[in-house]
Amino acid sequence: MTLIESLFSSQDLSHVLLLAMFASVGLIAGMVWAEYSRYQPNQNDLTAPAAAGVLFALVAVGVMPSAQADSRPWLVSLLLLFGSAAYVLLGILSRYIEDRWVKSCKVPGDVRKASGGTISAAAIVDLMRYGLVLGAAAAASATSAIMVATALILVNISGARRTFAGYHLLDLRRMDGVAILVLFALVFISVALLVFWSLHGWNAIDQAWTLIFLAGFLLAASAKTLLEHDDEKSENHRKSLLAFIVGFATFALFTAALATAFKEFEIPQTGLEHPKEQSTGALGAEQASGAKR
DSSP states (O other), rough: OOOHHHHHEEEEEHHHHHHHHHHHHHHHHHHHHHHHHHHTTTTTOTTTHHHHHHHHHHHIIIIIIHHTTTSSSSHHHHHHHHHHHHHHHHHHHHHHHHHHHHHHHSSSHOOOOHHHHHHHHHHHHHHHHHHHHHHHHHHHHHHHHHHHHHHHHHHHHHHHHHHHHHHHHHTTTHHHHHHHHHHHHHHHHHHHHHHHHHHTTTHHHHHHHHHHHHHHHHHHHHHHHHHOOOOOOHHHHHHHHHHHHHHHHHHHHHHHHHHHHHHHTTTSSSSOOOHHHHHHHHHHHHHHHHOOO
């Protein structure tokens, strides 16, 4: 048994935790990058369109080919629409939380607090979105979860860089920044585990529908990332387009190579499971084997 086969022979909740921690590395990298590059939030940032390209490649190459294989076209379109609508609704929730926070800071001296709260609320809602995606992907397909976690590293780098650049304008202390980073990571990991715990154990049809729903969710995330990247100069538009294409092509090639490796090592397409379910399944298999004897 190879190392990869041994890792996937005992699929459980710890693997979801490992994938979530793996994706959280992007938060650390984005924070460090923002601190040492002195990046400004209004500065032209090519990581945003590159991250949008990565999300688009994840949908086009990593999720949809296998998810829509046995689904009707009208159902695929409907699930994509529902997934995109869910992302938009979470965005409305984020804006509502930000507005409530700003209104609660009525004293002029609380402007700094209001700005920090707005940045934090937007970042937390984004991380909740991506935690939902990772947890649901892990419940639907182990291989898709690995692809999603890898893509979220790059997306989290871009988001964390922009977020902590906003904090730096507020003269946030380094230790406070570290505490916020830990909070962000805990929110992301907790949501991923909670969603996985709620959705695991579905049948093959439910898993395919979940992946298509997530594809719509990620398409909306890709569009939002591009829309937030506002360049006034045509030269910057060309650079942004090039960054999007590079991000898309690079991750598409990586995803194709990863899918080939999964087939080579016969990694199962099923979702990750709980340790209790594994032991129950193993016990059932042993009982069935004993009955045959």
